[in-house]
Amino acid sequence: xxxxxxxxRKEYGEVTAIRALDLEIASGEFLAIVxxxxxxxxxxxRLLGGFERPTAGQITADGELIGDAxxxxxxxxxxxxxxxxxxxxxxxxxxxxxxxxxxxxRGVSSQERTRRADEVMATLGIASLAERHPAALSGGxxxxxxxxxxxxxxxxxxxxxxxxxxxxxxxxxxxxxEIKQVHRLTGATVIYxxxxxxxxxxxxxxxxxxxxxxxxxxxxxxxIYHRPATCFAATFxxxxxxxxxxxEGERFIPxxxxxxxxxxxxAPALRAQGVYPVRPDxxxxxxxxxxxxxxxxxxxxxxxxxxxxVGDEIWTVRAADGPAEGAAxxxxxxx
Amino acid sequence: xxxxxxxxxxxxxxxxxxxxxxILPLWQLAVMSVTNADGxxxxxxxxxxxxxxxxxxxxxxxxxxxxxxxxxAMVIGLYLAWLIAYTNIRHKRxxxxxxxxxxxxxxxVIAIAWGDLLSLHGGVNRILTWCGIGPVDxxxxxxxxxxxxxxxxxxxxxxxxxxxxxxxxxWEWAARLAGCSRRRSFFVITLPHILPAxxxxxxxxxxxxxxxxxxxxxxxxxxxxxVLSTYIYEKxxxxxxxxxHDAAILSVxxxxxxxxxxxxxxxxxxxxxxxxxMWEDARPRVEFRPAVRRCFEGSALVxxxxxxxxxxxxxxxxxxTTYYGAPWRPENMTAxxxxxxxxxxxxxxxxxxxxxxxxxxxxxxxxxGTWVAVxxxxxxxxxxxxxxxxxxxxxxxxxIVLALAIIFHWGxxxxxxxxxxxxLIAYVTRYLILQIKGSQAALAAIAPAQEEAxxxxxxxxxxxxxxxxxxxxxxxxxxxxxxxxxSASTELTLSSLLAGANVRTIGLAIFGLQxxxxxxxxxxxxxxxxxxxxxxxxxxxxxxxxxxRRVK
Numbered sequence: 001x002x003x004x005x006x007x008x009r010k011e012y013g014e015v016t017a018i019r020a021l022d023l024e025i026a027s028g029e030f031l032a033i034v035x036x037x038x039x040x041x042x043x044x045x046r047l048l049g050g051f052e053r054p055t056a057g058q059i060t061a062d063g064e065l066i067g068d069a070x071x072x073x074x075x076x077x078x079x080x081x082x083x084x085x086x087x088x089x090x091x092x093x094x095x096x097x098x099x100x101x102x103x104x105x106r107g108v109s110s111q112e113r114t115r116r117a118d119e120v121m122a123t124l125g126i127a128s129l130a131e132r133h134p135a136a137l138s139g140g141x142x143x144x145x146x147x148x149x150x151x152x153x154x155x156x157x158x159x160x161x162x163x164x165x166x167x168x169x170x171x172x173x174x175x176x177x178e179i180k181q182v183h184r185l186t187g188a189t190v191i192y193x194x195x196x197x198x199x200x201x202x203x204x205x206x207x208x209x210x211x212x213x214x215x216x217x218x219x220x221x222x223x224i225y226h227r228p229a230t231c232f233a234a235t236f237x238x239x240x241x242x243x244x245x246x247x248e249g250e251r252f253i254p255x256x257x258x259x260x261x262x263x264x265x266x267a268p269a270l271r272a273q274g275v276y277p278v279r280p281d282x283x284x285x286x287x288x289x290x291x292x293x294x295x296x297x298x299x300x301x302x303x304x305x306x307x308x309x310v311g312d313e314i315w316t317v318r319a320a321d322g323p324a325e326g327a328a329x330x331x332x333x334x335x
Numbered sequence: 336x337x338x339x340x341x342x343x344x345x346x347x348x349x350x351x352x353x354x355x356x357x358i359l360p361l362w363q364l365a366v367m368s369v370t371n372a373d374g375x376x377x378x379x380x381x382x383x384x385x386x387x388x389x390x391x392x393x394x395x396x397x398x399x400x401x402x403x404x405x406x407x408a409m410v411i412g413l414y415l416a417w418l419i420a421y422t423n424i425r426h427k428r429x430x431x432x433x434x435x436x437x438x439x440x441x442x443x444v445i446a447i448a449w450g451d452l453l454s455l456h457g458g459v460n461r462i463l464t465w466c467g468i469g470p471v472d473x474x475x476x477x478x479x480x481x482x483x484x485x486x487x488x489x490x491x492x493x494x495x496x497x498x499x500x501x502x503x504x505x506w507e508w509a510a511r512l513a514g515c516s517r518r519r520s521f522f523v524i525t526l527p528h529i530l531p532a533x534x535x536x537x538x539x540x541x542x543x544x545x546x547x548x549x550x551x552x553x554x555x556x557x558x559x560x561x562v563l564s565t566y567i568y569e570k571x572x573x574x575x576x577x578x579x580h581d582a583a584i585l586s587v588x589x590x591x592x593x594x595x596x597x598x599x600x601x602x603x604x605x606x607x608x609x610x611x612x613m614w615e616d617a618r619p620r621v622e623f624r625p626a627v628r629r630c631f632e633g634s635a636l637v638x639x640x641x642x643x644x645x646x647x648x649x650x651x652x653x654x655x656t657t658y659y660g661a662p663w664r665p666e667n668m669t670a671x672x673x674x675x676x677x678x679x680x681x682x683x684x685x686x687x688x689x690x691x692x693x694x695x696x697x698x699x700x701x702x703x704g705t706w707v708a709v710x711x712x713x714x715x716x717x718x719x720x721x722x723x724x725x726x727x728x729x730x731x732x733x734x735i736v737l738a739l740a741i742i743f744h745w746g747x748x749x750x751x752x753x754x755x756x757x758x759l760i761a762y763v764t765r766y767l768i769l770q771i772k773g774s775q776a777a778l779a780a781i782a783p784a785q786e787e788a789x790x791x792x793x794x795x796x797x798x799x800x801x802x803x804x805x806x807x808x809x810x811x812x813x814x815x816x817x818x819x820x821x822s823a824s825t826e827l828t829l830s831s832l833l834a835g836a837n838v839r840t841i842g843l844a845i846f847g848l849q850x851x852x853x854x855x856x857x858x859x860x861x862x863x864x865x866x867x868x869x870x871x872x873x874x875x876x877x878x879x880x881x882x883x884r885r886v887k
Contacts, residue, residue, distance in 0.1 A: 051508055053622060076511045076520075088505030091608040092527055105514035149513065 008057035032204030040213035081150030240277035286332035357725035360744035367583035372576035401544035407484030412491025420499035441825035443549035448646035494536035538600035654858035672859040693824035704770025734828035753835025773815025777808035
């Protein structure tokens with residue numbers, strides 16, 4: 001299902017949660033919405049689901065209006081699915097009853113219900129838990145039940161609100177794959193909210209980077225990572241250091257070392273700010289270049305993460321090996 | 336004395352006091368119910384009394400009144416709770432204050448107020464008669480139910496608001512995503528999950544209705560509608576060698592009824608899916624458009640106006656007219672009744688007695704209750720746990736039953752019965768559990784790590800209490816003590832049996848004026864009492880704000 005958002009705005013009294021947002025989501029696309037807490041991403045998801053009413057603007061699905069300031073198409077008539085951060089399982093129902101529930105509500109015969117529920121539970125590896133209640137499930141199992149309930153009726157849109165944030169690190173990685181798998185199987189349009197930019201990049205076809213209720217950048221993970229459109233997108237997604245300096249046409253003169261001159265494809269918004277984005281892995285140690293002093297060094301396994309003081313600022317550098325804490329160093333941009 | 340022997344000594348003292356003050360009175364009551372005037376063990380009196388038609392009618396009335404008034408309180412309380420917890424109506428603060436008013440306004444004042452509003456030849460009844468509904472006689476079974484229903488709305492409201500806010504909004508959302516309409520998702524998902532909490536909470540209103548003495552005493556005694564609590568009262572103040580024994584037998588019947596209900600309530604609550612630790616989500620879930628919202632705000636105002644405001648207005652107006660039942664015209668207005676009661680020595684003494692008793696009760700409960708809560712937290716102290724359970728029992732049992740038990744136990748002691756001290760003992764026995772629970776909750780809200788952090792930082796035990804724990808507990812502890820003080824100062828049930836000839840509480844004074852036909856004076860004292868409660872509340876709030884400002 002293809003979704004279009006036009007001029008969307010949401011206010012809670014004095015507070016503006018969403019400011020003028022426009023967005024097209026293609027049918028079958030996996031869109032991840034990332035941003036720090038309070039950026040409006042969960043509000044956007046709730047507006048899409050019709051749980052809240054926008055102050056202005058409209059949302060259409062396949063050309064049909066599903067929500068504006070006056071009208072909300074009830075979520076129960078849409079055949080959408082959703083996985084909540086809290087899972088929202090019902091304590092009194094068993095796993096099987098959860099999975100069969102959406103089918104039951106849509107009047108599917110009892111035989112067909114059992115068959116389809118069995119199928120989905122087998123796919124997600126929870127068939128053996130069918131008769132249990134939520135209180136007897138672990139976090140990962142609850143997650144799978146919530147996912148099974150959301151997809152069993154073959155929804156056209158699947159909303160996911162930080163579905164992995166309650167799980168431990170190991171489980172997160174394996175659930176990422178399963179959600180991707182579910183996306184491939186169902187072909188549903190997936191809208192996935194997370195504050196973890198790494199998770200978003202790993203899963204989504206496109207990212208929407210949000211800040212203060214507005215879109216900073218909407219693009220593929222690769223494009224956002226390699227050519228961020230705004231300072232925020234650069235620092236939040238790619239963890240870029242924004243080196244201050246002066247742009248002269250296509251040439252950039254970094255302030256800490258005016259003798260240098262860099263070139264590159266940098267977005268206009270960053271040029272206008274007079275900065276050049278450099279990722280931690282784009283630095284290398286050198287004999288000359290930008291002078292700094294190592295403040296901290298963390299061992300990450302394959303490489304080290306350094307915090308280097310340059311002038312008044314502290315930059316992050318990732319490198320295979322190098323100087324000890326306290327050492328004076330020179331950094332070179334290797335592009 | 337070694338630490339160990341001191342602990343044993345304290346434990347023994349607590350056990351002895353508990354048995355003496357809480358258990359023995361109830362034991363004596365039970366003994367009274369199965370003995371005759373000569374002290375012989377017999378069940379004959381019990382059999383014949385229970386077989387009596389009037390006993391059965393009182394029991395039946397008690398149950399009917401409790402069930403129907405609970406249903407009424409549930410409907411009104413749940414509706415208001417839903418509005419406050421889930422919708423985006425405005426002025427929630429004021430609506431909440433109005434809804435909770437009967438929590439602190441004694442039920443005899445509310446009964447008197449309704450009596451004023453629905454007096455047989457009053458304006459409201461004339462309108463009702465004209466409409467073909469009336470005249471309505473409040474002095475009847477239905478009048479008792481109606482008044483009690485309003486009185487117990489706050490009980491239902493308080494637990495409902497908490498419960499509704501604890502239901503995760505995602506439960507309903509998930510159901511709707513599955514294709515359930517809003518209405519259906521309420522019945523299929525939400526209702527089954529909240530039913531135990533709902534029924535358990537409703538039982539609170541049921542228990543309060545069974546316990547209530549003042550409403551049937553005011554509305555039922557003169558009109559011949561007996562309930563168990565008033566029947567016990569009539570027996571206890573009656574004459575004859577068997578009077579006390581009969582009252583004891585009826586008390587046992589009432590106590591059994593209450594204990595069964597309380598047991599059922601605990602069983603139901605145990606199956607609840609709404610737990611204490613769940614987060615209360617206070618953000619509105621139903622967003623009305625302005626026009627619809629105004630309709631719902633209006634409906635809340637109509638409900639609260641009918642139930643709480645208009646009767647109180649009638650009370651004040653009747654107190655301010657020259658004679659009872661006079662039309663409310665400017666020429667009939669007078670301050671005469673207020674002046675009379677304010678200058679009356681008896682009323683003034685009664686007020687002073689009530690205030691003194693309330694202060695003493697609250698202070699004793701505050702000290703003992705907090706001590707109990709602290710001891711329980713610091714270690715497993717069996718005797719303190721015993722005290723808590725005994726105190727729960729004396730609170731769960733109806734006030735009239737406790738009053739009778741206290742007469743049997745303390746009545747023989749010289750210098751106690753008939754003095755103000757027996758009232759103090761009775762109040763502490765009855766209300767102590769409220770402070771224990773309040774102080775427990777206040778302590779539970781403090782994470783152990785918060786105290787440990789102070790200890791690690793080098794604070795001594797005394798400093799930890801003074802600087803960290805007590806300031807954090809003060810507000811909740813104070814709230815319990817304040818509620819105890821209000822309850823004790825306006826109490827009627829215990830004092831109706833326990834106060835001697837020379838001791839009168841304010842509740843008894845109003846009761847006496849009303850029974851004596853001095854309706855305007857009863858109205859005037861009641862109106863002043865409501866004003867005093869409101870004033871006390873505002874003073875307490877202002878004091879709390881002042882203290883918290885000083886602390887900061």
